[in-house]
Amino acid sequence: MLKLKHIPVQSFGENIAYIHKNCAMYKVDDLKKATRLEIHKGSKTIYAFLQIVAEDGVLADDEIGLNDEAFAALNMSEGTEVHVSLAAPSASTKALHRKIAGEVLTSGEYAAIIGDIAAGRYSKADIAAFLVACSSSMSSTELVSFTEALVTKKVLHWDEKSMVVDQHCLGGVPADKTDLVVLAITAAYGLPMAKPSIRSLTSCAGVADTMGVLTEVDYNAAKFQKFVRANNGAIINYDAMEETKVNHLLHDVRSQLGINQNELVIASILAMMISAGVSHLVLDIPVGANARVRSANEAIRIRKQVEYVGDMLGISVDAVVTDGSEPVGSGIGAVLEARDVLKILQNVAGAPIDLREKSLFLAGRVLEFDP
Amino acid sequence: MLKLKHIPVQSFGENIAYIHKNCAMYKVDDLKKATRLEIHKGSKTIYAFLQIVAEDGVLADDEIGLNDEAFAALNMSEGTEVHVSLAAPSASTKALHRKIAGEVLTSGEYAAIIGDIAAGRYSKADIAAFLVACSSSMSSTELVSFTEALVTKKVLHWDEKSMVVDQHCLGGVPADKTDLVVLAITAAYGLPMAKPSIRSLTSCAGVADTMGVLTEVDYNAAKFQKFVRANNGAIINYDAMEETKVNHLLHDVRSQLGINQNELVIASILAMMISAGVSHLVLDIPVGANARVRSANEAIRIRKQVEYVGDMLGISVDAVVTDGSEPVGSGIGAVLEARDVLKILQNVAGAPIDLREKSLFLAGRVLEFDP
Numbered sequence: 001m002l003k004l005k006h007i008p009v010q011s012f013g014e015n016i017a018y019i020h021k022n023c024a025m026y027k028v029d030d031l032k033k034a035t036r037l038e039i040h041k042g043s044k045t046i047y048a049f050l051q052i053v054a055e056d057g058v059l060a061d062d063e064i065g066l067n068d069e070a071f072a073a074l075n076m077s078e079g080t081e082v083h084v085s086l087a088a089p090s091a092s093t094k095a096l097h098r099k100i101a102g103e104v105l106t107s108g109e110y111a112a113i114i115g116d117i118a119a120g121r122y123s124k125a126d127i128a129a130f131l132v133a134c135s136s137s138m139s140s141t142e143l144v145s146f147t148e149a150l151v152t153k154k155v156l157h158w159d160e161k162s163m164v165v166d167q168h169c170l171g172g173v174p175a176d177k178t179d180l181v182v183l184a185i186t187a188a189y190g191l192p193m194a195k196p197s198i199r200s201l202t203s204c205a206g207v208a209d210t211m212g213v214l215t216e217v218d219y220n221a222a223k224f225q226k227f228v229r230a231n232n233g234a235i236i237n238y239d240a241m242e243e244t245k246v247n248h249l250l251h252d253v254r255s256q257l258g259i260n261q262n263e264l265v266i267a268s269i270l271a272m273m274i275s276a277g278v279s280h281l282v283l284d285i286p287v288g289a290n291a292r293v294r295s296a297n298e299a300i301r302i303r304k305q306v307e308y309v310g311d312m313l314g315i316s317v318d319a320v321v322t323d324g325s326e327p328v329g330s331g332i333g334a335v336l337e338a339r340d341v342l343k344i345l346q347n348v349a350g351a352p353i354d355l356r357e358k359s360l361f362l363a364g365r366v367l368e369f370d371p
Numbered sequence: 372m373l374k375l376k377h378i379p380v381q382s383f384g385e386n387i388a389y390i391h392k393n394c395a396m397y398k399v400d401d402l403k404k405a406t407r408l409e410i411h412k413g414s415k416t417i418y419a420f421l422q423i424v425a426e427d428g429v430l431a432d433d434e435i436g437l438n439d440e441a442f443a444a445l446n447m448s449e450g451t452e453v454h455v456s457l458a459a460p461s462a463s464t465k466a467l468h469r470k471i472a473g474e475v476l477t478s479g480e481y482a483a484i485i486g487d488i489a490a491g492r493y494s495k496a497d498i499a500a501f502l503v504a505c506s507s508s509m510s511s512t513e514l515v516s517f518t519e520a521l522v523t524k525k526v527l528h529w530d531e532k533s534m535v536v537d538q539h540c541l542g543g544v545p546a547d548k549t550d551l552v553v554l555a556i557t558a559a560y561g562l563p564m565a566k567p568s569i570r571s572l573t574s575c576a577g578v579a580d581t582m583g584v585l586t587e588v589d590y591n592a593a594k595f596q597k598f599v600r601a602n603n604g605a606i607i608n609y610d611a612m613e614e615t616k617v618n619h620l621l622h623d624v625r626s627q628l629g630i631n632q633n634e635l636v637i638a639s640i641l642a643m644m645i646s647a648g649v650s651h652l653v654l655d656i657p658v659g660a661n662a663r664v665r666s667a668n669e670a671i672r673i674r675k676q677v678e679y680v681g682d683m684l685g686i687s688v689d690a691v692v693t694d695g696s697e698p699v700g701s702g703i704g705a706v707l708e709a710r711d712v713l714k715i716l717q718n719v720a721g722a723p724i725d726l727r728e729k730s731l732f733l734a735g736r737v738l739e740f741d742p
Contacts (some may be wrong), residue, residue: 007429008424008425008426008428008429009389009422009424009425009429010392010422010425011422012422012424017562018380021381038574044489051380051381051382051383051438052380052381053379053380053381054379054381054439055379057379057380058379058380058429067422068425069550080690093629096628096629097628097629100503100506100628100629100630101506101631101632102507107547123495123496124492124494124496125494125495125496125498125627125628126499126628127496127626128496128497128499128503129499129502129503130498131500132471132500132504134474134504134509135471136473136503136504136508137507173476194670253496255469256496257468257471257496257497257500258464258467258471259471259500260467260472261472262400295538302572
């Protein structure tokens with residue numbers, strides 16, 4: 001048993017445990033490699049990566065230090081006596097090795113890997129290896145399994161509605177904020193749109209950023225449902241929700257490493273939609289020299305993949321290939337984009353024609369879902 | 372300028388810099404992701420990954436803390452005022468992204484990536500991504516570039532010898548310590564054998580472990596050359612040498628992630644041999660259900676690859692496929708294996724026949740190099 005101590009260090013999402021070099025209970029002399037510890041007390045267990053404190057002062061030899069992330073995850077007070085052991089190899093390690101070797105994984109294996117990532121058993125290096133392996137080969141069936149594993153345990157249910165729609169852009173084109181106009185149109189028509197969105201990824205402002213100029217976007221799922229029911233539509237910043245932690249973590253590693261394979265993007269978007277209980281999705285795939293998708297052939301391949309995965313997981317996807325050769329609207333950045341949207345909705349002179357036309361086109365595709 | 376402080380934490384080879392949340396010079400409020408810092412003073416620059424200290428006590432707001440690895444790398448005293456800036460994207464980042472996307476890299480790009488890894492610019496996650504991407508696709512030409520990039524700057528030169536041989540096993544079969552017997556034979560014959568070896572990887576004792584039972588193996592390159600010249604042969608633990616740091620780092624990440632693709636193993640072995648100045652190598656490829664290589668087809672592919680890379684980089688490789696279906700010798704573990712070797716060399720009764728026969732066979736192949 002070691003006494004818990006909080007070491008106030010933030011490590012960007014990685015749990016770190018510190019042990020004194022002359023630790024009273026655990027010999028750490030001959031460690032050469034990063035090691036995963038299991039720290040438990042009663043029924044509570046967390047995982048953390050070991051670092052060794054070589055001098056006195058920071059930590060006594062009967063203490064275990066936890067950084068901010070690990071201390072918060074364990075959620076016990078300093079001085080608590082905790083059990084510490086080497087973490088057993090996780091159930092998904094073998095699956096990870098198989099994927100790295102280029103093999104095809106089952107849906108159970110994807111679920112095990114994503115589950116272990118959620119439990120904090122994977123280091124950033126493990127996650128990076130997993131994502132690169134997936135991006136180098138993933139069958140359609142695997143893509144379904146991967147997406148399904150990313151869907152949160154608490155999927156939103158919209159019992160009273162037969163249809164909850166959304167319109168989402170695959171990204172890569174600045175200022176393409178059709179979402180806000182389409183939402184207003186479908187809401188006015190009477191189709192409820194539940195729009196999970198995120199802050200900026202590929203351009204300088206994400207949908208959550210632009211909507212955030214006009215109103216609050218960081219709230220919880222219960223409020224989201226209330227707003228959608230009251231107004232036939234709402235936009236929520238999904239980043240802020242604890243339930244979607246794994247999806248964010250994967251996204252962070254992807255963006256740091258420049259891993260942009262379409263399969264991973266599709267899985268991330270569809271998992272977010274399915275978690276939000278969206279039943280019908282119009283996915284806008286802009287094609288252009290500076291967009292995420294560079295050629296019509298690639299767009300067609302993505303359309304097939306995304307519609308297939310949607311079919312398998314019970315969400316109707318209508319993937320629309322659009323012109324992504326230029327920015328849409330007359331300003332780039334959250335405030336200017338919000339102004340463009342308001343101008344269109346208020347039907348004032350000087351509203352950007354291209355954003356208006358594209359929004360009308362996509363809104364039409366969304367309304368076509370209504371039988 | 373921030374004042375240097377040593378934070379006595381060992382992080383298994385990763386440089387970490389700690390900055391106070393309310394740092395006087397650098398605003399760290401809105402950081403969401405791991406960030407690479409450049410710490411410089413005069414002409415000396417090191418790279419470190421940022422972590423944030425959230426409370427007082429550990430670090431003042433005009434200090435920058437460096438963990439053991441980073442503090443040793445910078446090698447300046449506490450209190451020194453150092454410049455800190457965000458590290459610019461490294462030259463090899465684009466190459467890394469291209470490799471992750473499945474593209475073919477040039478030899479310049481491999482050199483840039485390995486150079487940046489050596490300079491500490493890559494996180495473990497970056498290295499993992501690079502290795503998985505390489506293991507999923509690497510052409511023969513790329514394998515040559517990758518191997519060449521791993522060769523240390525200080526290659527050993529054996530000016531007075533026209534030929535320096537070695538015999539190395541691809542691994543995976545316990546107790547296969549033919550190396551020590553072959554070395555004795557070639558030394559007696561008069562062919563110098565310079566044998567870089569490493570501690571246990573795939574079995575419970577590496578060649579360096581077994582030789583370490585009999586004599587010292589951790590010494591520097593100058594002593595290694597002296598011993599080889601004096602005795603016509605010597606075994607050195609290459610792990611212990613600073614020059615081969617990158618190769619070890621890659622190996623550590625590989626072994627933690629279970630990345631075992633043959634190309635990466637070949638590059639690691641050949642780079643070690645070339646760095647040691649070996650001109651002629653017999654590479655033993657044992658094939659068996661529990662060996663690294665499982666089938667004759669795979670062995671033949673490896674033989675072609677390794678002989679091609681050797682040709683390109685100026686080392687003659689004779690790859691020999693052997694029976695790896697069972698352990699060789701009569702004991703497993705460094706001490707028992709050393710006893711087996713001594714029994715054979717002393718020609719006593721009870722010396723293991725299989726190890727003796729295999730050693731004689733391989734020694735024969737090595738002696739055939741002699742024109």
